[in-house]
Amino acid sequence: MQKKHQKWFWALVLALALASLASPALTDExxxxxxxxAVVNGSVITQRDFDREMAGVHRELASRGQLLNASQxxxxxxxxxxxxxxxxxxxxxxxxxxxxxxxxxxxxQMRKLKDRFPSEAEFKTAxxxxxxxxxxxxxxxxxxxxxxxxxxxxxxxxxxxxDEEGKNYYDSHPDMFMEPEKVKASHxxxxxxxxxxxTHRSQARGKLEKIQQKLEKGGDFAALAKEFSEGPSSxxxxxxxxxxxxxxxxxxxxxxxxxKPGEVSDIVETKFGYHLxxxxxxxxATKIAxxxxxxxxxxxxxxxxxxxxxxxxxxxxxxxxxxxxFLTENP
Numbered sequence: 001m002q003k004k005h006q007k008w009f010w011a012l013v014l015a016l017a018l019a020s021l022a023s024p025a026l027t028d029e030x031x032x033x034x035x036x037x038a039v040v041n042g043s044v045i046t047q048r049d050f051d052r053e054m055a056g057v058h059r060e061l062a063s064r065g066q067l068l069n070a071s072q073x074x075x076x077x078x079x080x081x082x083x084x085x086x087x088x089x090x091x092x093x094x095x096x097x098x099x100x101x102x103x104x105x106x107x108x109q110m111r112k113l114k115d116r117f118p119s120e121a122e123f124k125t126a127x128x129x130x131x132x133x134x135x136x137x138x139x140x141x142x143x144x145x146x147x148x149x150x151x152x153x154x155x156x157x158x159x160x161x162x163d164e165e166g167k168n169y170y171d172s173h174p175d176m177f178m179e180p181e182k183v184k185a186s187h188x189x190x191x192x193x194x195x196x197x198x199t200h201r202s203q204a205r206g207k208l209e210k211i212q213q214k215l216e217k218g219g220d221f222a223a224l225a226k227e228f229s230e231g232p233s234s235x236x237x238x239x240x241x242x243x244x245x246x247x248x249x250x251x252x253x254x255x256x257x258x259x260k261p262g263e264v265s266d267i268v269e270t271k272f273g274y275h276l277x278x279x280x281x282x283x284x285a286t287k288i289a290x291x292x293x294x295x296x297x298x299x300x301x302x303x304x305x306x307x308x309x310x311x312x313x314x315x316x317x318x319x320x321x322x323x324x325x326f327l328t329e330n331p
Contacts, residue, residue: 034046035326037084037326038084038324038325038327039322040085040088040089041088041322041323045081045084049084050084053080054076054080055130057080077327078327085325087147089314089317089321090147090151090310091143091147094146094147097154099146099153100149101145101146106141106142110134110137110141113141151306151310154313155306155313156306159306159309161298161301161305166290166301167290174287178285179286179287181245181257181282181284181285182243182244182282182283183242183243183253184241184242184279184283185243185278186222186225186238186239186277186278187231187233187240187252187278188211188225188229188231188238188276189229189230189231189274189275190207190211190228190230190274191204191231192204192272192273204273207228208267208275209267211224211228211276212267215264215276221238221278225238230273238278242281243256252277255275256277257279259277259279261279261280261282262278263278264276264277264278265278
């Protein structure tokens with residue numbers, strides 16, 4: 001149950017990261033004792049705002065098993081504060097340009113977010129864990145929409161990528177559009193616990209050796225996999241489909257890629273146990289045709305253009321803004 005609850009909690013964290021494009025400077029959570037880390041044209045970004053953003057960063061890094069030294073942590077803190085300031089500048093500019101959000105649309109987004117949770121109670125519990133009220137979350141979403149509207153109107157609608165630009169990028173970055181070599185394989189697995197002793201390992205290998213002998217006498221690989229394999233693919237005759245390098249454990253993929261179609265490996269040991277591997281088919285590395293990637297590539301290039309234009313625009317906003325920062329070196 002704990003894992004299930006955490007799943008929904010992280011879903012909320014992710015949703016907040018996506019929805020919270022605007023500064024989280026929210027009046028309903030402000031307290032006189034809440035220190036400020038920045039003031040942007042008179043709008044305060046509090047220590048609580050900053051700490052909430054940093055907590056998300058720490059959770060993400062922890063999920064990847066990454067540890068930061070003091071220098072790296074200081075740089076991340078600088079970047080987080082800069083991002084909060086950028087959001088506030090964009091929000092203020094959106095308001096200045098007359099961007100407005102329909103409350104019904106905000107309510108609909110709130111409903112969709114709540115629907116990710118099994119119950120209202122679990123939704124509120126998740127909010128409390130990140131010290132955020134429902135009203136504050138609603139405000140975050142509304143502010144994020146103001147920014148998105150502004151970016152769409154100011155940049156997205158005025159940005160285009162021609163077919164010539166797309167083709168030039170495609171031709172000048174050939175490695176980006178290569179489909180790697182793939183192999184289709186089947187296997188017969190006899191499981192062995194990684195902690196198993198020599199006796200149990202020997203017994204498992206002996207069982208697979210007997211299956212190997214059946215193959216050498218003309219036995220059908222798929223039929224033997226269905227009968228004896230202890231892997232989840234046994235019902236499919238051992239078929240694991242096509243895969244490229246990096247998708248299977250290394251001993252398995254090394255054996256599969258070394259074989260010719262129709263060949264069966266000797267016994268291969270992995271952390272899962274002992275395998276007999278049959279390579280069924282191979283697809284060489286090929287370049288994706290431009291027409292097949294054209295629309296996605298043009299969309300990618302457009303997004304890159306928009307990102308650059310927004311970054312330049314933020315620098316212009318900063319040049320005429322009054323921004324004060326008060327961030328301390330406390331972790």
